Amino acid sequence: ETGVTQTPRHLVMGMTNKKSLKCEQHLGHNAMYWYKQSAKKPLELMFVYSLEERVENNSVPSRFSPECPNSSHLFLHLHTLQPEDSALYLCASSQGLAAGTDTQYFGPGTRLTVL
Amino acid sequence: QQQVKQSPQSLIVQKGGISIINCAYENTAFDYFPWYQQFPGKGPALLIAIRPDVSEKKEGRFTISFNKSAKQFSLHIMDSQPGDSATYFCAASRTYGGATNKLIFGTGTLLAVQP
Numbered sequence: 001e002t003g004v005t006q007t008p009r010h011l012v013m014g015m016t017n018k019k020s021l022k023c024e025q026h027l028g029h030n031a032m033y034w035y036k037q038s039a040k041k042p043l044e045l046m047f048v049y050s051l052e053e054r055v056e057n058n059s060v061p062s063r064f065s066p067e068c069p070n071s072s073h074l075f076l077h078l079h080t081l082q083p084e085d086s087a088l089y090l091c092a093s094s095q096g097l098a099a100g101t102d103t104q105y106f107g108p109g110t111r112l113t114v115l
Numbered sequence: 116q117q118q119v120k121q122s123p124q125s126l127i128v129q130k131g132g133i134s135i136i137n138c139a140y141e142n143t144a145f146d147y148f149p150w151y152q153q154f155p156g157k158g159p160a161l162l163i164a165i166r167p168d169v170s171e172k173k174e175g176r177f178t179i180s181f182n183k184s185a186k187q188f189s190l191h192i193m194d195s196q197p198g199d200s201a202t203y204f205c206a207a208s209r210t211y212g213g214a215t216n217k218l219i220f221g222t223g224t225l226l227a228v229q230p
């Protein structure tokens with residue numbers, strides 16, 4: 001595997017389910033990100049981790065719970081979601097947090113549908 | 116408040132033509148302006164980027180034009196090819212003041228290049 005991988009690629013869940021999205025980066029990077037991509041909306045930054053420490057939480061509802069056990073893995077735990085949470089969830093990684101220098105590399109995303 | 120406005124939402128260009136996508140930003144603190152390209156089923160990937168100390172940057176068939184006074188920048192794709200068909204996102208960020216590599220994205224432009 002190379003780059004940034006995400007599993008599963010597609011997920012359908014009910015509003016009462018609990019599920020987790022997984023992201024793994026094979027680039028040796030120290031920073032990881034979760035984004036939400038909805039149709040006709042800008043990509044929304046959700047969380048930023050640097051060296052396993054959360055450095056940004058962009059006012060995300062508590063039904064989304066991130067976890068970064070090490071610099072290569074990032075999880076997004078989901079519970080009690082709403083239909084409006086249906087979207088493509090993208091993971092990204094970068095060497096560091098230097099904007100303009102540390103390019104963000106994106107995974108292919110998990111297409112989430114909440115029924 | 117949408118900080119980066121992108122237009123058009125979709126664009127159809129004939130093979131060999133010029134594709135032009137425009138973005139406008141509001142925050143004068145932004146000093147890094149990347150463009151990302153996203154193919155179906157893939158995550159966005161950095162295409163080209165510019166800083167406000169230059170008015171134009173060219174990489175192959177892709178050119179960014181930057182107008183600091185108007186707070187606008189645009190992507191020009193010369194000799195457009197069917198393989199350029201993708202969604203293009205402009206973005207902006209601030210590189211100083213402890214920023215956490217936070218990119219503010221536009222809403223995207225779906226480009227279709229017809230053979």
